[in-house]
Amino acid sequence: MPTPVLRRVASATVVALGLSAGFVVAARQQTAPQQRPVFRGGAVLVTVDAYPQRDGRIVEGLTAADFENLEDGKPQTVEKVEFVRIEPSLSEATRRDPNTQAEALALAADPHNRVFITFLDALHTTIDGSHNIRKPLVDALNRIVGPDDLFAVVTQHTDPRHMVLGRRLLSVEEQLSTYWPWGERHRITEDPSDPVEVYLDKCFRERPTASGWIPWKVPDGAVERYLYEVLVDRRREDRTLNSLENLIRFMAGKREARTVLLVVSDGWLLYTPDRSLENEAGRWPAGPPTPYITGGGSLGISSSLDTNVDRANCNGELLRLAQLDNERRMRELVDLANRHNVSFYPIASGGLGVFDDTVAKPTIPSGRGSPLAQSMNRVTQRVHALRTAADNTNGIAVVNTNDLNDGLRRVVDDVSAYYLLEYYSTNTRHDGKFRRIEVKVRPEDVDVKARRGYLAPTEETAAGKESSRSASAAAPVAPVAVDEALAELSRIGPNAELFTRGIVEGRTLVVAVEIPSSRMMGGPWMKGATADVTVLDASGAAAGTGSAAIAPATRGTLVRIQLPATGDGPWRVVSKVSAASASIEDRIDVRAARASLLGEPILYRGTPAATSPLRPVADRQYRRTERAHVEWAIPQVPEGRSARLLGRNGLPLAVPVTLTERTTEGRQVLAADVNLAPLSAGDYVIEVVAGSGSNESRSLVAIRVVP
Numbered sequence: 001m002p003t004p005v006l007r008r009v010a011s012a013t014v015v016a017l018g019l020s021a022g023f024v025v026a027a028r029q030q031t032a033p034q035q036r037p038v039f040r041g042g043a044v045l046v047t048v049d050a051y052p053q054r055d056g057r058i059v060e061g062l063t064a065a066d067f068e069n070l071e072d073g074k075p076q077t078v079e080k081v082e083f084v085r086i087e088p089s090l091s092e093a094t095r096r097d098p099n100t101q102a103e104a105l106a107l108a109a110d111p112h113n114r115v116f117i118t119f120l121d122a123l124h125t126t127i128d129g130s131h132n133i134r135k136p137l138v139d140a141l142n143r144i145v146g147p148d149d150l151f152a153v154v155t156q157h158t159d160p161r162h163m164v165l166g167r168r169l170l171s172v173e174e175q176l177s178t179y180w181p182w183g184e185r186h187r188i189t190e191d192p193s194d195p196v197e198v199y200l201d202k203c204f205r206e207r208p209t210a211s212g213w214i215p216w217k218v219p220d221g222a223v224e225r226y227l228y229e230v231l232v233d234r235r236r237e238d239r240t241l242n243s244l245e246n247l248i249r250f251m252a253g254k255r256e257a258r259t260v261l262l263v264v265s266d267g268w269l270l271y272t273p274d275r276s277l278e279n280e281a282g283r284w285p286a287g288p289p290t291p292y293i294t295g296g297g298s299l300g301i302s303s304s305l306d307t308n309v310d311r312a313n314c315n316g317e318l319l320r321l322a323q324l325d326n327e328r329r330m331r332e333l334v335d336l337a338n339r340h341n342v343s344f345y346p347i348a349s350g351g352l353g354v355f356d357d358t359v360a361k362p363t364i365p366s367g368r369g370s371p372l373a374q375s376m377n378r379v380t381q382r383v384h385a386l387r388t389a390a391d392n393t394n395g396i397a398v399v400n401t402n403d404l405n406d407g408l409r410r411v412v413d414d415v416s417a418y419y420l421l422e423y424y425s426t427n428t429r430h431d432g433k434f435r436r437i438e439v440k441v442r443p444e445d446v447d448v449k450a451r452r453g454y455l456a457p458t459e460e461t462a463a464g465k466e467s468s469r470s471a472s473a474a475a476p477v478a479p480v481a482v483d484e485a486l487a488e489l490s491r492i493g494p495n496a497e498l499f500t501r502g503i504v505e506g507r508t509l510v511v512a513v514e515i516p517s518s519r520m521m522g523g524p525w526m527k528g529a530t531a532d533v534t535v536l537d538a539s540g541a542a543a544g545t546g547s548a549a550i551a552p553a554t555r556g557t558l559v560r561i562q563l564p565a566t567g568d569g570p571w572r573v574v575s576k577v578s579a580a581s582a583s584i585e586d587r588i589d590v591r592a593a594r595a596s597l598l599g600e601p602i603l604y605r606g607t608p609a610a611t612s613p614l615r616p617v618a619d620r621q622y623r624r625t626e627r628a629h630v631e632w633a634i635p636q637v638p639e640g641r642s643a644r645l646l647g648r649n650g651l652p653l654a655v656p657v658t659l660t661e662r663t664t665e666g667r668q669v670l671a672a673d674v675n676l677a678p679l680s681a682g683d684y685v686i687e688v689v690a691g692s693g694s695n696e697s698r699s700l701v702a703i704r705v706v707p
Helices: 004-020 101-108 127-144 170-178 197-202 228-250 273-281 311-322 325-340 373-389 404-415 459-463 478-493
Strands: 028-032 045-054 067-071 074-076 077-088 115-120 150-154 206-207 212-215 217-220 223-226 259-264 341-348 419-423 434-441 447-450 454-456 498-503 508-514 529-536 542-550 556-562 571-580 582-590 603-606 621-623 628-634 640-646 658-664 667-675 682-694 696-706
Touching: 045 404, 045 434, 067 077, 067 197, 067 341, 067 419, 101 150, 115 127, 127 404, 170 459, 197 311, 197 373, 212 542, 217 228, 217 273, 217 696, 223 228, 228 259, 228 273, 228 311, 228 325, 325 373, 325 454, 341 373, 341 404, 373 478, 434 447, 447 508, 454 682, 478 682, 478 696, 498 582, 498 603, 508 529, 508 542, 508 571, 508 582, 508 603, 529 556, 571 621, 628 682, 640 658, 667 682
Parallel strands: 115 150, 115 259, 259 341, 621 696
Antiparallel strands: 028 077, 045 419, 045 447, 067 074, 067 434, 077 419, 206 212, 217 223, 434 454, 498 508, 508 556, 529 542, 529 571, 542 556, 571 582, 603 628, 628 667, 640 682, 658 667, 682 696
16 A cells, blocks of 8 residues: 555546546437426526426426426416436447536536536545445446536535546546545644644644643544644635535636535534634734743753744644634535535535444543544534535435445435426516525425525626726736736734834824734733834825724724825834733835825624624734735716736636725715625635726735635
8 A cells, every 4th residue: 555645646646647538428318398488577587406206206397387496485477397318328439528618617507417526525434435436436436427518526626617527438437546545533643735734844843842842732512633633624614615615616717506515524523612712812922932941940842842843833824723613614515505506416425424433543531421432422523514515415325334336326226307487487586685496396295306596686787788998807917017016915923923004194193003913822912911102204204193903803994094184105104012011113215106096905803793893903814714804095976987807827716805885984985895705715816907098907915814
């Protein structure tokens, strides 16, 4: 058997080769298509895929009169019903892959072509599981995918934008058979694709005490484990849920008919916030490690300590992971899947499990219950999470069984035949809201699964046109302009004591002062602080002062200072934050920007909830759980404005940026909001363009999303 390193190389190979190939296909049988109803101006034509079944098998021969369709509780007239059945054809000669990704996505948009995506949850599948599933999975794919259907294989490492939808299965079958050890669960080493796991090991394997360094162990329920192991488990679950969210969001807008998501996984524990883990941050103060005196009186330090590790960053990741609420995220994930017609079909490849831990793993009781009972309960928790995803998205969970072939046969039967219903919505409002669909079948002994809803079009999409300013939404921004914007992130450093950012609005200097997140633990700042700002003119003379309070448990504040009636700067800004007997300082230079339709931006952070309080931002770093909010002062409401999110290459991303005009503290501003949940860690640029007549202004604001 290959070593763990070779196994991981093989794992990467199967994913790469699997994605470069396409997948399966078969012959289709369906009733003769009926005449498409005449389009009604202003109405929304909705296509619903429905799966009426009796005793687990599709009920054939139904007509429009047999279906009752409700939208937000109101009856809708079903004007067209089409029955589709897929018959397998195992000949590779009949399977043709799309030539381009654009062609594949165009085929995916057709509701007659089904889409299957297999998500190999490597972080929550054992080697035994990846071995057990290889043949049943390939056999099931051969039986499922029809001649016009599309298929892809992805893992946590796959960017959905690079996912290849294809039809030919031969290459994937070969790779799954050859490189089967892709499961990472229960390995004794970290995932080499995630350097943060190695970083956590260096941070939290040992901790300092008065007598020296000792193993850093914490209670994990009924057992005692290394702190870094507990954090790695939480991080892996977070990465998996992130990947699933990104995958579903990518399919949004690409397809209205159902997407079948086959998730090969042993399941998830769905971690919730843990205050005892948060408290561990206080055991290791931020800053460089402190040497200790050994029993013999000499200077000692642990040989395992990596002095290049920033303990402040360690504590930051610890706090983030301790605060995960994955039970809530699972509810949101299910809701997201239903909004975009994605059904989960989880497959527990490990079979009928009894204990969550391996027999070979040593167990140290923590005195908080029975380790044996906890191990058994965690198996139940994982299975429950898989069932929750399946039951609430019209899927089937293949769990608690050693007969994977039989379980996958149920999946094949469930997706091999269906009805396509079409109706014109009686709701003619183009409001962009989610509308709930409920399908009933008149035979009382028939159960039906169907699309659960859709997003109504907006006025812009319904009109089938865009303004001249948004017509270039797909055009990239010049690399030089993007690089200049990203240069603002160069001041972000792990050792910064304080962040300050200032802009000039008329004769007012607006200064954002923010304490680094790494300094919030182990210092006096959590109880609140005071920010004092002094402004000097170009000659060094005092030009104004101001102060503001930083509320307890927050990091930043805004300080507004009236500038002298004359003088254009540049202004030297000295910021000092004090709490108790501690203080930190920062100095920056601020220049007034040229007049334009858009003033200089002020950055804030908040939660995704629109009503959440906004906190000033100076370090430009955000968590994925936050919302980036940016405001520009405007002299008047522009005639046209647009916004989009760009990657480092200047290309627009499929993440919406919401623009609104508002009045804040007597100022008229244009505000942009971006929900960061769909993004991975990295640097991004918010672009806003405003225009009136022939005058146009563009603003590029760089932000950094951190894990």
